[in-house]
Amino acid sequence: MFSLRQIVAVLIACHSALALPSVTISSHGILGNSGHSGQTQVRFGVGEDRPQNSLYGLGLDGEGFLWNFAGPFTINRYAQDGRMMATFHLPKEMGTGPKSITVVDDRVIILANQQLWMLPIASASGAAPERIALDIKVEAISLSPVGRKLALIGDDRDLFVWDAHTGDVTHYLPLPLKYDGQVVRGDTILLLPDGGLLVDGQLRVDPDGGLTMIEGMPTRFTQWVNGSVYSYTWHMSIHRLQADGTPHPGVVYGGKSGAFLGRLHEDGEVDMPSGLVHLGGARYAVTSDIGVIHLLLWDPQKRFFTATRRIGAIYRESGLGVDRQGRVWWNTGYWDWSDGPAHTLRNTTYTTEADGWQLVFNSSDAMSGLSYRRNAPILLLGPVDFDRERFDAGVSRYSLPSHVTGAALLEQSGEETVAVVDAKGLGALLPINNIGGLRSAPRPFRLQLKIAAHSITSLAVTSDGSLFAADGDELIGLKREGDVFYETSRSDRWLGSGGDCFGAGIYIASDGQNLWVSDPVNQRIVLLEVLPDGNLSKLGVFSGDPMIGHLSEPRRIAASGGRAVVMDSGNQRLVKLQVHRMAED
Numbered sequence: 001m002f003s004l005r006q007i008v009a010v011l012i013a014c015h016s017a018l019a020l021p022s023v024t025i026s027s028h029g030i031l032g033n034s035g036h037s038g039q040t041q042v043r044f045g046v047g048e049d050r051p052q053n054s055l056y057g058l059g060l061d062g063e064g065f066l067w068n069f070a071g072p073f074t075i076n077r078y079a080q081d082g083r084m085m086a087t088f089h090l091p092k093e094m095g096t097g098p099k100s101i102t103v104v105d106d107r108v109i110i111l112a113n114q115q116l117w118m119l120p121i122a123s124a125s126g127a128a129p130e131r132i133a134l135d136i137k138v139e140a141i142s143l144s145p146v147g148r149k150l151a152l153i154g155d156d157r158d159l160f161v162w163d164a165h166t167g168d169v170t171h172y173l174p175l176p177l178k179y180d181g182q183v184v185r186g187d188t189i190l191l192l193p194d195g196g197l198l199v200d201g202q203l204r205v206d207p208d209g210g211l212t213m214i215e216g217m218p219t220r221f222t223q224w225v226n227g228s229v230y231s232y233t234w235h236m237s238i239h240r241l242q243a244d245g246t247p248h249p250g251v252v253y254g255g256k257s258g259a260f261l262g263r264l265h266e267d268g269e270v271d272m273p274s275g276l277v278h279l280g281g282a283r284y285a286v287t288s289d290i291g292v293i294h295l296l297l298w299d300p301q302k303r304f305f306t307a308t309r310r311i312g313a314i315y316r317e318s319g320l321g322v323d324r325q326g327r328v329w330w331n332t333g334y335w336d337w338s339d340g341p342a343h344t345l346r347n348t349t350y351t352t353e354a355d356g357w358q359l360v361f362n363s364s365d366a367m368s369g370l371s372y373r374r375n376a377p378i379l380l381l382g383p384v385d386f387d388r389e390r391f392d393a394g395v396s397r398y399s400l401p402s403h404v405t406g407a408a409l410l411e412q413s414g415e416e417t418v419a420v421v422d423a424k425g426l427g428a429l430l431p432i433n434n435i436g437g438l439r440s441a442p443r444p445f446r447l448q449l450k451i452a453a454h455s456i457t458s459l460a461v462t463s464d465g466s467l468f469a470a471d472g473d474e475l476i477g478l479k480r481e482g483d484v485f486y487e488t489s490r491s492d493r494w495l496g497s498g499g500d501c502f503g504a505g506i507y508i509a510s511d512g513q514n515l516w517v518s519d520p521v522n523q524r525i526v527l528l529e530v531l532p533d534g535n536l537s538k539l540g541v542f543s544g545d546p547m548i549g550h551l552s553e554p555r556r557i558a559a560s561g562g563r564a565v566v567m568d569s570g571n572q573r574l575v576k577l578q579v580h581r582m583a584e585d
Helices: 004-014 393-397
Strands: 023-031 066-069 074-078 084-089 099-104 107-112 115-120 138-141 149-154 159-163 169-171 189-191 197-199 203-205 211-213 222-225 228-233 237-241 247-253 273-280 283-288 293-299 304-311 320-322 328-330 333-335 354-361 367-373 376-381 406-412 415-421 426-432 443-448 456-461 467-471 474-481 484-491 507-510 515-519 524-530 536-542 554-560 563-568 573-581
Touching: 023 524, 066 099, 099 138, 099 149, 107 138, 115 138, 149 189, 159 197, 189 222, 222 273, 228 273, 237 273, 283 304, 320 354, 320 563, 328 573, 354 406, 367 406, 367 415, 367 426, 376 393, 406 467, 415 443, 415 456, 443 474, 456 554, 467 507, 515 554, 515 563, 524 554
Parallel strands: 023 536, 247 304, 320 554, 406 456, 443 484, 456 507, 507 554
Antiparallel strands: 023 573, 066 074, 074 084, 099 107, 107 115, 138 149, 149 159, 159 169, 189 197, 197 203, 203 211, 222 228, 228 237, 237 247, 273 283, 283 293, 293 304, 320 328, 328 333, 354 367, 367 376, 406 415, 415 426, 426 443, 456 467, 467 474, 474 484, 507 515, 515 524, 524 536, 554 563, 563 573
């Protein structure tokens, strides 16, 4: 967030009258935020670290609203059409460790820091949950109630069934450390309608104390939902089974590993499911610990789920790209240009473990994206489809920047190269082939700047082959001589009417002809023409419109042709933009 002092300083120092634009820029809709704009816009917890695999469960109340974590200290209530209806901030005393959520009748139950907490479903936005007085240190709860009851695992490995309304507790026997030669970890618990318990997806505990080891459960993470046991594994795998472990029919969503390779679509945003609810009829909802919910539809003939709607927000400032077909690439996949705020990401297979990717599209519209997978660089390449992962892990043997902030496609003598740099201007040149893969070994290079780089955020190349870098509040023009890029210009403003200044932390992109500048301090997008003398001339400005409201801290931006998409960070969404030239209207 920028301070009021920073914003005021920029406005006082640089304000000038705006010249009439020669083009107009209009919004073409929202991607990635199911609440679109205004009061129902989805907001995840800001500045909340998201430890992996630490948030479990998904709640459905009697009015049809969904309850889910939106960060370790935030819970949101959603309408099934994607609108956020309320948000609740959890007290710090609930701790930074794992948390679970479920809904029992008219109350939300939360497990945090070995204690149970309660929030009435009728609570107004901002209400705080109340601690439940229970003389048990709780390690795990069942994620689906049976009536008003939940199963609990205590810190001493004792098992309980707790009535959320009366407070009555039924004590089962303590868990053995081993049974039938297998270790019993006691991580998860499931309550069955007959009063039996399923611990770790493998050990059945009867009310009378009988124990049975269940074979066939693929994982210890299980739920009882609408008459079946659902079990979750990596690669977005949801298994449906009977209570005795018999497949019913087995994998019903995801599962692009092992024997199910390529059978069902994998969903990178729910790479490890953490909660499932039945919405009624053939409709379900699933989530993972990142907080995004996907509504699912059960096909009784094919016997598997398909995703029909995405509920959530843009939760990370990942790489961003637009190809010539208008597909908007972000994080784990892409959206079509015609998609809306509730559409699920497409093609979400091979980037699920990649972080911080910076991508470009070559003359064949094939993607090259340098990213990091398990802290090692990889090159994502395309054209791509969801039946095959395409990446080159061999780039890890080369010396590459540890954190790439900008990338641009360069062309010289008919050959294409991807230039990548870090915040200080150190980088590498990656010669690529027509499918976006490496053509030869990367070569190190750096930007030869007259003033040391402060924090380069992005690179862009204009139609004449000039390279530009965004650094702080300045646009730096560079000229290539071999593998060296020399600074030729530096500007913190554009020409005309005194020239408005850029704010700190700008991002840039090129649509092949002009430069798009995303200015988070001034909360606007500026389209610039680069004049022959290197000066910048403003073509148009966009800060919002009645359809999408106002931008808030727009950051990373990508463009192609007359289209652009910007990461509207303060609003946790992507905004699609289009250029309309005055002569065409």
